[in-house]
Amino acid sequence: MAIAKKSTGLFFLLPGVAFLLIMGIFPLIWSLTLAFHKWKAATGVGKVFVGFQNFIDILTQDSRFWNSLRFTVLYVVVVVLVELVLGLMLAYILSEKIHFRNFFRILFLLPMAAPAIGVAFIWRMLLNPAAGVVSKILASFSINVPGLLTNASTAPYVLMLIDIWEWTPFMFMGLLAALQAFPPELYEAAAIDGANGIQTFGYITLPLLKPIIITLSLLRVIDAFKLFEIVFGVTSGGPGSSTESLSFYTYTTGFSYFNLGYACALSWVFLWIVLGISNIVLNRFRKEA
């Protein structure tokens, strides 16, 4: 296995690990110490140690935090489920021999390669109530939607739709790769035994895909939790705070109100939530590594 002495290996490993420790872990620890302070940079008053006060405030008094958590969780659940179902359907269809298969494969992955903020602005144009093309198309079907984005009950779902547009390709590409790795004999055997399409899918394809479905969904959950650009670009958290994600609320607290201590506490609460989910994924990777 080993090519040379471990001590030589350390020279290879050290630069990268040191960089991650200094620029990745040190800031996190700094953020944790700030989380125990009250520090509103805009007021000119310095840091004051307040113990767990920020965390207590977040968990017991901050309705905006709970609101952003509720929105983010709902968002994550809806988009990951829809993307999984759509992606599975498309992958299943494209795993058969079809003309222009490679063309479709590349076409479908384009949305996720674009910068998310660009995607947000494209949709902002399309959905503009006065000049957007979507309201015009809907109007031609006599559907009148004066303001999908100015209505607190519809705006969250519009953002989810944009996410689904952007990230369904992720599920689709991942599942397609997995499907293509299956040996064709599997399906031939099922066909000989007289299984129809739905039976083959339910008893063979789905069970075999289960591990990759779980991994892809968890990765997507972690990523969707960080939702920021679409909110920033399309609604800025509005109307009211109906589309405020955890990332966006933390960002606003830190960089608009300069309430730095509180923002750090928020980001640590956020971090704990995400770490819980990423641990599950990391364990799966550890087993495969």
Add this chain to the structure above:
Amino acid sequence: MLKKKKVTVGRVIIWVVLIAFSVWTIFPFFWTVITSIKIPGEKFTYGFLPYIQFEPTSQNWSNMLTGPERERTLLGLRSSIVISALSSMLVLILGALAGYALARFNFRKAKDIAVWILSNRMFPPIAVAIPFFLMMRSLRLLDTLPAIIIAHTVFNLPLAIWLMQDFFRELPKEIEEAALIDGCSTFQTFVRVALPLALPGIIAVYILCFIFSWNEFLFVVTLSYKNVMTLPVVITGTLTVVGIDFSRIATLTILAITPPVILAAFTSKYLVRGLTLGAVKQ
């Protein structure tokens, strides 16, 4: 007979789904291109066939590239290219070294180290944005290229190490062992034997990191405000200046979207591998 008919119905459904999904995928891009070649006054019209329904214009593009917006556009383009190119290069150097170490040297805790490195990728960026801002402020690096290059390197390095480790493991060990026996030092073996063999993977990691850095938004918007501004941030600038200007947003967005989209189309297999952190290999 019955069976054959069933198959045809199935085929029709497949093609209907495929075409519907293609339209859904392509329409937003298509409409942005159309908007960028319409006279600004015509943005409220809904013609989508150039020359037939409306007269296309290059006015928006020349405004952006040579007119009053020139400075801002060029700043964005320059920042985007420099930051993506340099941070990806830094990621590649650190990532190839560390990935090689994890693949080829028997560390007792190699697996733990690798998983710890990967865990860095999962942090929400906003969690480090505030300490990063404070760090860069005290180093007097706010609003400079190094600040963002460093941020993007931290952001991309875990993935690069993880993928490089995979690429090196897929190489046959025997060639490197032969080089060592012939008297190469470990470092020579790495540079002259392992790196050239892993070249396709190295290029793929570079392109992936380039795309992710190009698309990154949160660190750029929190660490810079005037002198450094990548294209994704330049797009958001269109909001504050004159309300919402469709023509400008459309042209800038196309400029910002085209490079990563083209790169992704050429490296589609690696893009999936990278986005799934190596869980899916094609």
